Amino acid sequence: MPACKVAVTSANTEKLAAIESAFHSHFAQQGQARSITMLPCPADSGIPHGQPWGMQHTYEGAQSRLTHLKSSGAGAAADYYVSAENGVCALLRHDATLALDVACVIVERACDGKEGMNFSQGRPYPLQEIQQMKRAGSSNA
Numbered sequence: 001m002p003a004c005k006v007a008v009t010s011a012n013t014e015k016l017a018a019i020e021s022a023f024h025s026h027f028a029q030q031g032q033a034r035s036i037t038m039l040p041c042p043a044d045s046g047i048p049h050g051q052p053w054g055m056q057h058t059y060e061g062a063q064s065r066l067t068h069l070k071s072s073g074a075g076a077a078a079d080y081y082v083s084a085e086n087g088v089c090a091l092l093r094h095d096a097t098l099a100l101d102v103a104c105v106i107v108e109r110a111c112d113g114k115e116g117m118n119f120s121q122g123r124p125y126p127l128q129e130i131q132q133m134k135r136a137g138s139s140n141a
Contacts, residue, residue, distance in 0.1 A: 047064075
C-alpha cells in the first residue's frame with residue numbers, strides 16, 4: 001500500500017508527531033499498516049496578534065490556515081490536509097480569570113474534500129505568568 005501523504009499547516013515538531021501518531025492509529029484500526037509521510041507546510045492563521053482567544057477564534061484560525069495551505073499549492077501532492085491551531089479559552093471566576101489551552105484540529109481528505117473537526121481537551125494555560133511577562137516586555141517567543 002502506498003505511503004499516505006499528510007500536509008500539515010505547521011512545522012511544530014510536537015504537532016507533527018501527534019498528527020502522525022493519530023494517522024497511524026486510524027489506519028491500524030482500519031486494519032491497514034500504511035506508512036505516513038508528513039509534509040510540514042506552515043500556513044498563516046490570519047490572527048493579527050498571533051494568539052486566538054476562545055473556541056470560535058481558535059476554529060477560525062485553524063480554518064484560515066487550512067485555506068492558506070490549499071491555496072498556496074504547498075500540499076498539492078497530499079492525500080490529507082491537517083490544520084491544528086491552539087487557542088486560549090478564558091474561564092471567569094469571582095476571584096480570578098483562569099485559562100485553558102485548547103487545540104482545534106481540522107482534517108480534510110484531498111480526494112473529495114470530506115472534512116472532520118474537533119477540539120482537544122483543555123490543559124491549564126499560565127495566564128497570570130504570561131501577562132506578567134508581557135508587562136515586563138517579553139516577546140511572544
